[in-house]
Amino acid sequence: MTIDRPRIDLYSDTQTRPSRAMREAMANAEVGDEQRNEDPTVRELCSMVAELLGKDAALFLPSGTMCNEVAYRTHTQPGDEIILHETSHSLHFEGGAPAALSGVMLRTLPGERGMFTADQVHGAIRGDGPHFQRSRLVSVENTTNLGGGAVWSVDELDDISEVAREHGLATHMDGARLMNAVVASGVPASAFARGYDSAWIDMSKGLGAPVGGVLAGSHEFIAEALRHKHQFGGAMRQAGIIAAAGVYALKHNVERLADDHDNAKRFARLIARIDGIGIDPDAIETNIIYFDVADTGLTAPQVSERLLEHGVRIGAMDEHLMRAVTHLDVDTAGVEEAAEALRAVIGSA
Numbered sequence: 139m140t141i142d143r144p145r146i147d148l149y150s151d152t153q154t155r156p157s158r159a160m161r162e163a164m165a166n167a168e169v170g171d172e173q174r175n176e177d178p179t180v181r182e183l184c185s186m187v188a189e190l191l192g193k194d195a196a197l198f199l200p201s202g203t204m205c206n207e208v209a210y211r212t213h214t215q216p217g218d219e220i221i222l223h224e225t226s227h228s229l230h231f232e233g234g235a236p237a238a239l240s241g242v243m244l245r246t247l248p249g250e251r252g253m254f255t256a257d258q259v260h261g262a263i264r265g266d267g268p269h270f271q272r273s274r275l276v277s278v279e280n281t282t283n284l285g286g287g288a289v290w291s292v293d294e295l296d297d298i299s300e301v302a303r304e305h306g307l308a309t310h311m312d313g314a315r316l317m318n319a320v321v322a323s324g325v326p327a328s329a330f331a332r333g334y335d336s337a338w339i340d341m342s343k344g345l346g347a348p349v350g351g352v353l354a355g356s357h358e359f360i361a362e363a364l365r366h367k368h369q370f371g372g373a374m375r376q377a378g379i380i381a382a383a384g385v386y387a388l389k390h391n392v393e394r395l396a397d398d399h400d401n402a403k404r405f406a407r408l409i410a411r412i413d414g415i416g417i418d419p420d421a422i423e424t425n426i427i428y429f430d431v432a433d434t435g436l437t438a439p440q441v442s443e444r445l446l447e448h449g450v451r452i453g454a455m456d457e458h459l460m461r462a463v464t465h466l467d468v469d470t471a472g473v474e475e476a477a478e479a480l481r482a483v484i485g486s487a
């Protein structure tokens with residue numbers, strides 16, 4: 139069966155296909171039994187990510203979702219509370235896993251662009267006593283996904299981790315797109331993650347690998363997380379085949395994220411000129427572009443469907459909001475063509 143693929147797929151940076159060179163690296167990977175820590179390629183990927191994030195050790199997992207959920211399980215006990223932003227991926231897109239797998243409560247904080255402040259965290263930490271669930275973990279997302287690809291300031295991250303530590307809470311960074319934050323800001327990944335007990339990066343977003351996430355932390359944290367990896371069914375065998383794609387991605391696909399950011403800004407500027415589209419092109423920091431179609435006379439699902447007829451895929455988030463994400467399989471000509479298609483769809487409404 140062949141599945142029609144939109145010519146220009148801005149649905150997500152998960153839509154990348156492994157390149158020929160990446161596939162060659164995968165085919166040639168040295169492998170071993172990953173569950174016995176005998177896969178040399180998995181070990182190489184884990185030590186690369188541990189070093190990148192400035193942590194003792196790292197764990198290769200089949201998905202970013204599992205990175206969040208294994209970390210949550212490792213940091214918490216049932217009945218504990220995790221403080222996180224109200225737009226967090228783990229709250230909205232992980233199938234209720236924090237409740238199902240860790241038995242935790244989630245305390246959500248509001249804030250612009252997926253971010254909150256150390257003062258808000260301070261205000262959300264509960265007092266001691268048998269009436270209260272135990273505040274146990276603060277979880278941040280960098281870059282923010284529903285927050286529009288925003289990059290945190292290291293100062294704010296440090297302030298948050300300091301408040302958490304003062305009150306005995308652990309800290310976790312969902313760094314699905316942390317390398318986008320690094321390339322956009324020039325701040326090293328280890329600086330973003332320095333106050334955080336656990337942090338991870340996704341190999342299958344803008345880095346262009348087909349599978350996997352790598353979760354990093356202290357030796358003690360990773361030893362405990364390993365048990366939960368097994369419990370959740372995330373332990374693999376000759377996983378070097380897929381880890382090789384991650385190693386390749388870290389060597390070849392990081393700096394080029396700047397192209398995705400340039401293309402995102404270009405796309406945002408082009409569509410800002412279309413009547414009825416609501417967007418602030420100056421707010422684009424990385425590769426995620428949210429825009430509003432409420433004033434076009436079409437709903438977001440209608441725009442999305444009509445764009446497909448032009449070979450362009452952009453997702454509808456709700457009635458009026460759409461999200462485009464740039465990545466290594468869409469070049470500058472591609473985003474220009476996508477903007478033209480959007481103009482045609484809206485112009486003919």
Ligand SMILES: *Cc1c(COP(=O)(O)O)cnc(C)c1O
Nearest residue numbers: 201202203227279283312314340
């Ligand atoms: C994609 C994403 C995840 C989940 O990663 P998967 O590899 O798709 O499981 C978690 N957090 C954020 C912010 C994401 O964008």
